[in-house]
Amino acid sequence: MIKVPLTVAGANKLRAELDELKSVVRPRIIQAISTAREHGDLKENAEYHAAREQQSFAEGRIAEIESKLSNAHIIDVTKTDANGKVVFGATVEIEAVDSGKVVIYQIVGEDEASIKEGRISVGSPIARALIGKRVEDSVIVKAPGGDVEYEIISIQYI
Structure with a gap:
């Protein structure tokens, strides 16, 4: 079974759900x-069918979360010896060298x-370009609109 990387915060969020x-x-x-069963005939009971549909969805989600947690490799970036490099979980x-636009991303698992919350998948083009780099390193990201060059301003392990 392939282990999927997951941050501590991501694992805690899944456990809470x-x-x-x-x-x-x-x-x-x-x-x-x-x-709904107390209302009688189940064949024509809309409340019963709606509740059963909700149950099916909830049980499916429970199974999905349990599977994700059992296949997760939970990584605590605060306990990682990153040695000043961009690693999984780092912020x-x-x-952007051309536009001067500054963005902050945390590199997390796909799930x-x-x-919108500033978390990008470890498999995304930006994250793949950043992994292993240090502050002041430049990276070139192949984007649909063409190559974009970024400079790393800071790295945090929180």
């Missing part, structure tokens, strides 16, 4: 099914990536 699904959502759905501030 799993706990919510198991301790809050699942009992609520079971109660809704029980209540990197970069500047955690969210460009």
Whole structure:
């Protein structure tokens, strides 16, 4: 089984969602099914069918999260000997050489990536270019609109 990298924060977020699904959502759905059954004929009972659909979705999500956690290689960047290099979990501030635009990204696993929140997948072109580099290094990222050159301004391991 291939281990998938996951940050400590990402693992904690998945565990919190799993706990919510198991301790809050699942009992609520079971109660809704029980209540709907009391209304009689299940063939034409829309409440019952809706509750069963919710149950199916919740159980699927529980299985998905449990699978992700069991296949995760949880990496704590604060305990990594990065030696001043960009590594998985690091937060990197970069500047586009042409435009001077500065952006900050944290390099995370695919399941955690969210460009809106400044988290990019370790498999993305930018992250692949940054891994192993140091402050003041320049990297060239092959983008759909052409190559973009970035300079690394700072690296944080938080």
